[in-house]
Amino acid sequence: MELSDVGPVRVGGIEYSISEETEPFSNDEGTELMGEVRYDMAQLRVRSSMNAQLKPGVLFHELLHAILYQAGHMKQKESVVLALEYGLLDVLRQNPRLVDYLGLKKEG
Numbered sequence: 001m002e003l004s005d006v007g008p009v010r011v012g013g014i015e016y017s018i019s020e021e022t023e024p025f026s027n028d029e030g031t032e033l034m035g036e037v038r039y040d041m042a043q044l045r046v047r048s049s050m051n052a053q054l055k056p057g058v059l060f061h062e063l064l065h066a067i068l069y070q071a072g073h074m075k076q077k078e079s080v081v082l083a084l085e086y087g088l089l090d091v092l093r094q095n096p097r098l099v100d101y102l103g104l105k106k107e108g
Contacts, residue, residue, distance in 0.1 A: 016066055037065045057089060
């Protein structure tokens, strides 16, 4: 599945579009980013030039930022978001029965 196949995602009642960006983008400090959330535009952006293996994690990372923001956590520690990204993705990927039990696997 390609990132373009994911389509928009809903987070806390807000529909976020997903886009792959060909031009590099950076934060306010000038650090080049692999992904970002544009809260004002309800947009999740992922850099298209990165290795395809990295894109799911980057998208999940940005989704975590959106989830925290929608829950009222406007200031987020990047170290916490990184820990959640790696930890949650690892648990979900390595425990398919848990995914089934939680009702996260699409039927059929």
